[in-house]
Amino acid sequence: MKIALLGYGRMGKTIEQIALQRGHEIVLKVDEHSKSYDIKVADIAIDFSIPSIAFNNITNCLNNNVPVVSGTTGWLDKYKDATELCKEKNGGFIYASNFSLGVNIFFELNEYLAKMMNNLNQYKISMEEIHHTKKLDAPSGTAITLAEGIINHTNKKNWVLDVTNKDSEIPIVAKRIADVPGTHSVEYKSEIDSIDIKHTAFTRDGFAQGAVFAAEWLFGKEGVFTMKDVLGLK
Secondary structure: OOOEEEEOOHHHHHHHHHHHHHOOEEEEEEEEOOOOOOOHOEEEEOOOOOOHHHHHHHHHHHHHHOEEEEEEOOOHHHHHHHHHHHHOOOOEEEOOOOOHHHHHHHHHHHHHHHHHHHOOOOEEEEEEEOOOOOOOOOOOHHHHHHHHHHOOOOOEEEEEOOOOOOEEEEEEEEEEOOOEEEEEEEEEOOOOOOEEEEEEEOOHHHHHHHHHHHHHHHHOOOOOOOOOHHHHOO
């Protein structure tokens, strides 16, 4: 495939290496300083840009009949607009807060545990995420996905950044430490014990491999999909 990289930071460069190893061609490398480009030279686009330009990147792809995979977080207030445009244009679109196979398994475990803990009100739920200091949004998109998975299966109503005194809310602590690719943990704590699940990424390779795999899966398809579709987890 001819791939356009929308965002050419550390993730973009890692995706480039893996895509080339898998026999693909990188035809565009776009960052926030790029003036103009023709997205139509690409068969598919992979967007790991920044929150302020991700939506424009995605709509440009869909308006030009180029399927797009996006892993940029922090722009989801416009996610519905992107999916409606995709359907209108008969395009192909996948958004994921995290493309790692391990993280997507972790998402499933998180929801399963939430179902089991739903009626055990003695346990208080909390979350923590740690990322590198260059990550622009907090909490991470992965943490939000985890929180939403819990909300879907419990009496929790929403998540909040840092501490909360409300039983209806899930507190998320977000830490920024140099050179940490991503660590996420969920804790259920009572007065007598705690149950913790945790995912720790050692490198960015897992995210990049998943994004390239998702692009390969999406190529030639129409519709709005998630990593559950890609991995057959539905």
